[in-house]
Structures are given as C-alpha cells and as structure tokens.
Amino acid sequence: MTGRVATEQEAQEGSFYEFARTRDPALRDELIAANLDLARQLARRFANRGEPQDDLVQVASLALVKAVDRFDPDRGVAFSSFAVTSIVGELKRHFRDRGWAVRAPRRIQELYLELGHHIEQLSQELGRAPNVVELAKASNSSVDAVLEALEAGRGYRTSSLDAPDRDDQTLAESLGSDDPQFIHVDDRSVLARALQGLSERDQFILRLRFVDGLTQSEIAARLKVSQMQISRLLAASLQSLREAFAEQGPSEE
Amino acid sequence: MIETFDDLARTEESESIELVFPARADLVVLARFTAATIAARAGFDVEEIEDLRLAVDELCVSFGPMDDRACIRMELGRSDDTVTIVASFDQVPSPAAGGAAKTLDAVSWEQAIELSERLLDSLTDAHGRETRAGRPTAWLRKRHAAADR
Numbered sequence: 035m036t037g038r039v040a041t042e043q044e045a046q047e048g049s050f051y052e053f054a055r056t057r058d059p060a061l062r063d064e065l066i067a068a069n070l071d072l073a074r075q076l077a078r079r080f081a082n083r084g085e086p087q088d089d090l091v092q093v094a095s096l097a098l099v100k101a102v103d104r105f106d107p108d109r110g111v112a113f114s115s116f117a118v119t120s121i122v123g124e125l126k127r128h129f130r131d132r133g134w135a136v137r138a139p140r141r142i143q144e145l146y147l148e149l150g151h152h153i154e155q156l157s158q159e160l161g162r163a164p165n166v167v168e169l170a171k172a173s174n175s176s177v178d179a180v181l182e183a184l185e186a187g188r189g190y191r192t193s194s195l196d197a198p199d200r201d202d203q204t205l206a207e208s209l210g211s212d213d214p215q216f217i218h219v220d221d222r223s224v225l226a227r228a229l230q231g232l233s234e235r236d237q238f239i240l241r242l243r244f245v246d247g248l249t250q251s252e253i254a255a256r257l258k259v260s261q262m263q264i265s266r267l268l269a270a271s272l273q274s275l276r277e278a279f280a281e282q283g284p285s286e287e
Numbered sequence: 288m289i290e291t292f293d294d295l296a297r298t299e300e301s302e303s304i305e306l307v308f309p310a311r312a313d314l315v316v317l318a319r320f321t322a323a324t325i326a327a328r329a330g331f332d333v334e335e336i337e338d339l340r341l342a343v344d345e346l347c348v349s350f351g352p353m354d355d356r357a358c359i360r361m362e363l364g365r366s367d368d369t370v371t372i373v374a375s376f377d378q379v380p381s382p383a384a385g386g387a388a389k390t391l392d393a394v395s396w397e398q399a400i401e402l403s404e405r406l407l408d409s410l411t412d413a414h415g416r417e418t419r420a421g422r423p424t425a426w427l428r429k430r431h432a433a434a435d436r
Binding site for chain 2: 153162163164165166167169177178181182184185243244247249250251261265268269272273275276
C-alpha cells in the first residue's frame with residue numbers, strides 16, 4: 035500500500051466517523067462521490083449478462099448510497115469491504131428480479147436481446163416493422179431461431195416502472211399525469227372495469243393498443259421504450275386479465 | 288437457404304396444420320409457436336406476429352378456464368398472405384366431476400367473452416364463435432397488412 039493511498043483511506047475513515055456522528059448531507063455526498071468508481075467497477079463485472087450497463091451502474095450506485103448510510107465504522111470493517119458485499123448483493127438481486135422468469139437457453143436469451151436492437155434499427159431504416167426473414171438476416175440467425183427467441187421473450191420479466199429505458203427516462207415519467215378520461219371512456223364496458231385491476235401504466239398501454247388502436251411501435255415511440263418491451267407488457271397485462279376472470283370475474287355486479 | 292421473404296413464402300403456397308393438445312395453459316405455447324411460424328411464412332412483420340400470438344391466447348381462453356380433462360383441436364392454415372385459425376374444444380366427460388369442467392358464473396363468462404371479442408377486434412381482421420359438429424368453435428383470420436399497400 036502506498037503512503038498516498040493509506041492517507042486517503044485514513045482520511046475517508048475519519049470522514050465516516052464524522053458522518054456517523056453528524057449525518058451531514060454534504061459529507062454524505064462526498065463519501066458517495068469518493069466511492070462511485072468502486073460501484074462502476076462492480077457493475078462492469080456483471081456486464082454482458084443481458085442487462086443494459088447503464089441500469090447496472092444505477093443499481094450499483096444506489097447500493098453504494100445505501101451502504102454509505104448504513105456503514106458503521108465502529109465495527110472495525112473497512113468501508114470498501116462492506117460496500118462490495120452490499121453492492122454485489124444488490125446487483126445479484128437485480129438479476130434475480132429482472133432476469134428470465136422462464137429459463138431459456140443462453141443463445142436464445144442473447145438472440146432475443148439482440149433482436150430488440152435489430153427491430154429498432156430496421157424499423158427506422160425500412161419505415162415499417164421488419165419481418166422474420168429480415169431479422170434472421172440482420173442477426174445472422176435462422177428463421178426458426180428468431181421465432182424461438184421471440185416466443186421465449188415472453189419469459190423475460192417486464193421492466194420495473196422505475197427502470198430507465200431510452201434517454202434515461204422512466205416509463206412512469208413518460209406516462210405523464212393521470213388521464214381522468216381513460217378509466218371513464220365507457221364505464222359500462224367490461225374492458226374498462228377489468229382494466230381497473232391493473233397498474234396505471236398497464237391500463238394506459240392497453241388503452242393505447244385496444245381502444246385508440248395504436249400499433250406496438252407507435253406506443254413504443256410515444257412512451258420512448260422499445261416495441262419488444264410493449265409486446266411483453268401487453269402479453270403480461272392480458273394474462274393478468276385472464277387470470278382475474280378465471281378467479282372471480284372483473285365485476286362485483 | 289432462406290435469404291428473402293420470397294424464399295420463405297415459396298416453400299409452400301398454402302398449408303394447413305392441425306394441432307390437438309390438452310387444454311392446459313402451459314401448452315398454448317405450441318399453438319402460439321405454430322401460428323407464428325405460419326405467419327412468418329405469410330410475410331407477417333414482427334408486430335403482426337405478436338398480435339397473432341395474443342389472438343391465439345384469446346382463442347384458447349374463449350372456451351372458459353383451462354381444464355386438461357378437455358382438449359383443444361386447432362387447425363392453422365395459410366393461403367398466400369392470410370392466416371386462418373379454427374379452434375374447437377373437445378370436452379372429455381369425467382364421471383367424477385359429473386362431466387363438467389370448471390366453469391365461470393354466467394356474468395363472468397359473458398364478460399370474459401366480451402373482453403376476448405374486444406381484443407380480437409383489434410388483433411385480427413375477422414373472428415367469430417359458433418358451434419360446429421356439436422363442439423364450441425372459435426376462429427380468426429388475419430391478413431398481412433402490407434399486402435394491402
């Protein structure tokens with residue numbers, strides 16, 4: 035250990051003692067900033083596993099913030115050791131929650147994630163959604179593999195409402211304010227009643243698709259997310275509606 | 288080697304595939320996958336294929352809650368740029384259950400059907416429900432939209 039590093043660590047240790055005593059927000063920010071590289075390094079170790087790197091950095095950074103808040107310097111453990119355990123735990127939890135609900139072969143998982151990029155790119159180039167042959171060519175895969183991957187995509191968990199998508203904007207932010215007319219479009223409609231059991235986001239997307247008649251791509255563009263994400267959300271919402279009907283029906287009438 | 292849509296479509300001008308499977312939710316994937324394969328051969332784009340997958344789910348649930356004592360018989364056909372799917376429900380009588388599958392109450396059933404029909408309106412070009420040879424049957428037809436352009 036060089037003298038400079040040792041001095042920095044000692045200074046940081048002193049800062050943690052001070053933060054534990056004062057809970058000074060400015061000092062908290064300094065401690066977080068001083069350890070952000072550690073969070074980024076750990077996020078990089080989880081790269082290429084099917085989750086966007088920006089998401090991983092965000093998860094690791096939030097875990098770092100929690101670690102700074104919870105760290106107790108009196109326990110005699112270095113902050114870096116405590117933080118590594120906390121951040122890695124949070125990253126693993128993220129994969130557990132966001133990963134594949136139904137285990138698909140790795141090549142299919144990777145192809146599915148790759149297809150998302152090709153669909154977006156080809157849609158822009160062609161001015162329409164691509165067909166399967168075009169996707170197979172772009173991804174250097176067979177038509178069968180593309181079809182298999184698209185079906186397997188149903189096993190990929192839908193993103194959290196607060197998970198950033200494109201442009202770092204969350205889906206929740208892109209929904210904007212409540213649209214009071216949405217639920218009351220037709221109160222007599224069974225669809226309107228069944229929709230009320232879903233989240234605001236899912237209701238909004240279902241309405242855009244089935245009431246307003248927008249295509250998946252048009253909804254994706256409006257909400258600034260990918261068409262594949264809309265596809266997964268629609269499938270999951272309809273599944274929820276079917277389950278609601280199967281269990282008790284949507285109405286108490 | 289399939290390199291263009293024409294190559295894919297040329298594999299057969301029209302085709303018909305019949306599937307029979309127990310009415311279990313985890314087996315509907317067979318119907319979705321077959322429908323997607325046929326739709327790809329008809330030149331459907333990925334969005335149309337996704338719509339068809341959702342429509343297949345709706346067809347399968349339009350007979351009521353899944354019950355693996357019964358089976359779903361599905362005929363999937365392609366003619367040029369149009370896919371047609373006809374699904375019928377073969378109830379297998381079960382003495383222990385008095386021959387009846389799990390059922391929804393009448394109000395919930397009507398609502399489920401209304402919802403399914405509303406969704407199928409958006410997802411397909413035409414669809415319907417009827418009784419054929421004494422079996423409840425639901426069908427749909429979806430045409431590749433680019434064929435209209």
